[in-house]
Every structure is written in structure tokens, then in C-alpha cells.
Amino acid sequence: MTTLAEASLNHPHPSEHDHKKCVSEALDTAEHLCVVRGVQLTPIRHQVLELIWDSHKAVKAYELLDRIKPLKDGAKPATIYRALDFLIEQGLIHRVESLNAFVGCSSSGHQHEQLLLICKHCNEVEERPASEVMQALSQEFDQAGFIVHSKAIEIHGICVKCAALYGDQD
């Protein structure tokens, strides 16, 4: 299988980190977790995960579909949505509810439910464990008597890099 990790990134600000490391860590973790859990990270699922990890931006399902078609001729919406369902179930990606899009999860295996900081300028999504926030949330649920199944905490704005480069106004 061709490695997709090197594909064009095209960030509005320079990628200051070693993204290949992000990708390889994410894929290694995913492979490991799937073995441990006795679930199959099939070629399709692996390719979709790799495509998602092409960047830290949230990606749309149909973008993924377009991008997987050259690799997987005859791919259909169900091809992508099934892979996405699997990856979400396994906590390997986040669904960004407020964008109808998807982004890799850096901490699969550990805590999956995190604060997502979504930059309107560069579209990158930063995950933060935000333990104080989570603790305050737990207290709130206790007060309300609410039994939590899942959390979506999505913040839109301007990330620190874009604010530095382009100012706060966009």
C-alpha cells in the first residue's frame, strides 16, 4: 500500500511540528489497539485513517471519498461512512459535530472525549484534555442528576498561530 502521509499539506501557517511522526504514531497506536481489541483495521479502514491524518484539519466525508477513489476504485459513500463508523467506535477519530467533519484523535486509548479547538482560519483542530473543564463538567452533571453518555465540546475561533500571523479580527 502506498503511504499517503507525505501528501500535500498546504497550511496557512508553517507546520512547526514533525507531522510524519503524528501520522506514524497514530497509525501504530491504531494498529496496536485493534489487535488488542480483536477488531480488524482492514485496508480500507487503514487508508481512511491515513487520509484523515493527512493533516490536523477536519475533513468532510465526501472529501475523503474523492480522495480515496484513486486508491480504491468504485468507492461509494457507504465505503467511507462504514470506515468512519468503525474509526469512531474505536475512538481513533473524532466526529466534529459542528462541521459534519472528521479529525484524527491523538489520544486513542487514553481519554477520547476532549475539548476541540477549531480554527476558522486554518481549519486545524486542536485536542485538549482540559481536565479542569472536565472536572467542572462532572460537578455540573452531578448537580443536574444527568447521566452522561457522550460529550461534544467544540470551540470555534482563531488558533494561536493564526492570531499571531493574521491578527485577531478574522
Next chain:
Amino acid sequence: MTTLAEASLNHPHPSEHDHKKCVSEALDTAEHLCVVRGVQLTPIRHQVLELIWDSHKAVKAYELLDRIKPLKDGAKPATIYRALDFLIEQGLIHRVESLNAFVGCSSSGHQHEQLLLICKHCNEVEERPASEVMQALSQEFDQAGFIVHSKAIEIHGICVKCAALYGDQD
């Protein structure tokens, strides 16, 4: 214009509150805010707001469309989406991102960005100001250098009434 407030509520648990009061307060506040702001709460917008306030459940756009058709013959998707856009801009309703649905905002005028507790059983949405959570969030944003434009904090689970009536397992 016919009052829609009395329409069927059909909750899984009895509505322990005076819902007519919720509705009238919401509509009064909306009317007042729109006057103050010099924006028009037109009949369509008013009707859509009233339909949304029919219950505390999140409502889908096309459900609203079906329900407004008898009142407003020839209503089309744009009819609803425009009204929803207006109501959201004015902070009179919340868009529930994780459901692609809409719910009335009880605290229009005050803080609009709140924690939403969404019950999987009865579908009702509870708004909570959750000031400790918001404070912890602010600290997190400061740490991250992130400039916030908007927040979606949506928690799915079982509300206190449903937990009492049906247990914690659903």
C-alpha cells in the same frame, strides 16, 4: 394568528412545569428584544419560534417545515431556514450541532452560550449556564492562546426525570 402553544406535547415523563409560561416568557422576551434591537420578528419568524417552543425537545428543520405548512401554505425549506437563521442570529434559539436540530433559548438577552444537556430518552434539552465550566474553559483558552468566537457544548445522556422513571441503562 392561532396560538400554537397548546399543541400536543407528548412527553415520556409528565411535564412538571407550567409550559405555557415558558412559551409566553420566551415570546415576550423575543418580541421585546427585537423591538429594542430594531429587527423584525415577522409573522413567519414568530410562528417558527412558537413551533420550536412547542416543547423543550430539539426539533428538526423539516419537522418545522411540515408543521408550518398547514399555517403557511407553500412553505419551502428556505422559509424555515431563513427564520432559523434569524432566530439564531438574535440568540433566540440554539442550534444543536450534534443533532442538526433546534431548541428554544430560555436566556436570550443574557448569556446565550450555555451547556446543553440532551436526553436520549425524552429528547428534551436542558440549558445550564454552568459558570464554573465556562470559567475553566476561559482559562483553557488563555493557556492555548485561542481566541473564541463561539462554543458548542453538548452533552448526551439521560436526564434526571428519565433516569428516575426508566433507570440508567437506556
Next chain:
DNA sequence: TAGCGGATGTTATAATATAACGTTTGATTT
């Protein structure tokens, strides 16, 4: 080798949302 379950292929369609352009209406200006 027959049967089973999980993954995938395939076709169709449902559900959600917006674009684009025309018309109405009411306020403001001329």
C-alpha cells in the same frame, strides 16, 4: 463442505441545507 458472521459491493434514496433569482412591501427620498 455447509453454514455463519463480518466486511464489502452496489443501488437507491432519505435527510439536511444552500444558491440564485424573482417578487412584494414598506420606508425614504425626490
Next chain:
DNA sequence: AAATCAAACGTTATATTATAACATCCGCTA
């Protein structure tokens, strides 16, 4: 009063997101 303008609304079309339903394949095991 006529001309103009902007906001709201009407209308048609289409884009975008997502799922249903059923067929097939493939590896496992009974």
C-alpha cells in the same frame, strides 16, 4: 405621487450529508 432602495419572502433548483436495503465475498469452524 413617482422613484428608489433594502429587507423579507416566494420559488425553483440543486448541493451536501447520510443511510437503507440487499447482494456478494471470504475466512473460519462445525
